[in-house]
Amino acid sequence: MSHPFTHADWQRLAGELTFETRAWLGEAFVEAAGGERFATVNPATGEMLAEVAACDAPEAEAAVRHARAAVERGDWARAAPAERKRILLRLAELMEAHKNELALIDTLDMGKPITSSLGDLSGAINCIRYNAESIDKVYGEVAPTGEESLGLVLREPLGVVVAIVPWNFPLMMTAWKIGPALAAGNSVILKPSEKSPLSALRLARLAKEAGLPDGVFQVLPGFGHTVGKALALSMGVDCLAFTGSTAVGKQLMQYAGQSNLKRVYLECGGKSPNLVFADCRDLDAVARHAAEAIFHNQGEVCIAGSRLLVDNAIREAFVDKLLAAAETMQPGDPLDPASFMGAIVDRTQYERVLDYIRRGVAEGAVLRRGGEPLEGAGLFIPPTVFDGVTPAMAIGREEVFGPVLAVFGFDSEDQAVHLANDSEYGLAAGLWSQDIDRIMRVARRLQSGQVFVNNWAGGDMTVPFGGVKQSGNGRDKSHHSLAEYSELKTVWMTLAP
Structure with a gap:
């Protein structure tokens, strides 16, 4: 065949x-x-x-x-x-x-x-x-x-x-x-x-x-x-x-x-930050990469880009583009090659993810899409996006290990780095910018075992993979x-x- x-x-x-x-x-x-x-x-x-x-x-x-x-x-x-x-x-x-x-x-x-x-x-x-x-x-x-x-x-x-x-x-x-x-x-x-x-x-x-x-x-x-x-x-x-x-x-x-x-x-574990600065060249492409970084494998990924940090100067437009990208990443039959996402691994993890979604709503985050499981026998949760997240919220600090994205805003490079490092984890981080000086400054300051610049989860067998802090x-x-x-x-x- x-x-x-x-x-x-x-x-x-x-x-x-x-x-x-x-x-x-x-x-x-x-x-x-x-x-x-x-x-x-x-x-x-x-x-x-x-x-x-x-x-x-x-x-x-x-x-x-x-x-x-x-x-x-x-x-x-x-x-x-x-x-x-x-x-x-x-x-x-x-x-x-x-x-x-x-x-x-x-x-x-x-x-x-x-x-x-x-x-x-x-x-x-x-x-x-x-x-x-x-x-x-x-x-x-x-x-x-x-x-x-x-x-x-x-x-x-x-x-x-x-x-x-x-x-x-x-x-x-x-x-x-x-x-x-x-x-x-x-x-x-x-x-x-x-x-x-x-x-x-x-x-x-x-x-x-x-x-x-x-x-x-x-x-x-x-x-x-x-x-x-x-x-x-x-x-x-x-x-x-x-x-x-x-x-x-x-x-x-x-x-x-x-x-x-x-x-x-x-x-x-990980609660990886993904930093998007206003000088990015192609916001549509970056938004799709940011969506893939969290929704790939149903968000059941140790390095999932679950904390999206976006410059407030472009935040509203960028989140709209990300929501559009997420619409194309719905869960489906895992045996269908066209399915981007599959099922959550078991009932325990499924209920855990849904509980985090309920906590996000209760703590005041803005649910922009998703949040409700699909009907039927399978354990399917669609891409879920929260905006207006703060570091005090559970969905902003704890590892959900599911298709749940927490969006933060920042106004300066220093604030972005502070938000990124404000975590007990340090497995991965992403950085999107066209400014080489900023890239080098921020990459060095991020407390992470690996930093992906203008990509997410890049690398091959020639580079080491692992974390710092409690990762x-x-x-x-x-x-x-x-x-x-x-x-x-x-x-x-x-x-x-």
């Missing part, structure tokens, strides 16, 4: 799918020891997709034993870089071959549009390939010494890495964690979100087919307070890599301190992430005269 697939094609393929629902533990798919299972539901229809094994402490303990045995065995940790590279490139090839299936699983499991899921898969495949190609291109160091000594700085695997990933970009976030961790030679235990576990279990079979040795990659579906907690407290785990909420990130740091001081890399620490992507999953060892030799 030629691409692109039609709405009917995706519906037909969805009806033909079967799902793996067991944990991938050691070298086999297994049920949870206690027999517990949990349901995963298609949020666009309310229909149950499958009941998945709910792992707990016994599976966590077994997975850590398998992972540690693999480290000691050394058939991955001590494999030649070229061999690890070959196997990870093979994994990327298999993901490419099964791209439509994997994307479809994520669309059904968490509600994102199929076009978005396909884009995510391209990013995930590219991430695996990038890290595979990096394996034999990252060198150690020779320290500057006198002739009587030789100092070597070596990079070695950390050991056992636990990756706890979110539901909003299931396989792309997985790839951002496991790509560099596996490339560095570690054994990885993946804990997917209980809201989107199915693609991770499919990935496990592909990893086995690619040639990853037993115990090097395992997948334990289940809940954070059960299997996630057990993994985080394990004395046999050397590193936790997490993307999710700030509250859970803080809890994981406590677990690391209560156990073995394992490394913890966190990519947490976390550490970095995904680039060679910086590869370094985080390795340990430095110094070897100092005394040379005979």
